[in-house]
Amino acid sequence: MATRGHLGGLARATSDAALVLDAAGMDIIIIETVGVGQDEVDIIRTADISIVTLVPGTGDEVQALKAGIMEIADIFVVNKSDRDDADRLVSAVEANLALQSFAPGEWRPPVLKTTATTGRGVPELVEAIAQFRAHSEGAQAARRKTRSEYRLRELVSARFMDHLERHVLASGELGSIVERIAARDVDPYTAANELLQRAGLKTGPYREGA
DSSP states (O other), X not given: OOOTTOSSSSOTTHHXXXXXXXXXXXXXXXXXXXXXXXXXXXXXXXOSSOEEEEOTTTTHHHHTTOHHHHHHOSXXXXXXXXXXXXXXXXXXXXXXXXXXXXXXXXXXXXXXXXXXXXXXXXXXXXXXXXXXXHHTGGGHXXXXXXXXXXXXXXXXXXHHHHHIIIIXXXXXXXXXHHHHHHTTSSXXXXXXXXXXXXXXXXXXXXXXXX
């Protein structure tokens, strides 16, 4: 599914597709991202388990150092582990994990080596997935609630913007407002308040998280 410029590593409709597959009775749904960067971590808001797959010799040593990647992974997999520099990549990931503190009983992401062409390491990966699911069983309800809230907010935001552009603003007016913000003729908070007022909503001082 094309992301169509949407950041996060996933298309906007990916979670909807997963929901349809779930309703169709699929027991396991695998979602592959387009390749995530430090700020492209929507997969954690979509899946029950996040597996970060790295490949030696492709610059993934640098990728492994990115804070966002380290934070979203439940399991690290170094594929093509038959390459000479695979152990160096494993060491880089382990070194980064060593900088983090894990509370007693907290899940520490394992770093596994696989070779997809031969199947080497795949049974160990399947076992690690089962161990994570058993370990996080109690937290899955909270995780799904967080995902549901995020999706709800995303849908409301998208539909509100669609309402603004279709029924409140004139054609091209949103672009003009963006140009005014870029030119510093108006700040984005004031512009947002004006849009809310024109949509018939009461506004007050902006508060982070409000």
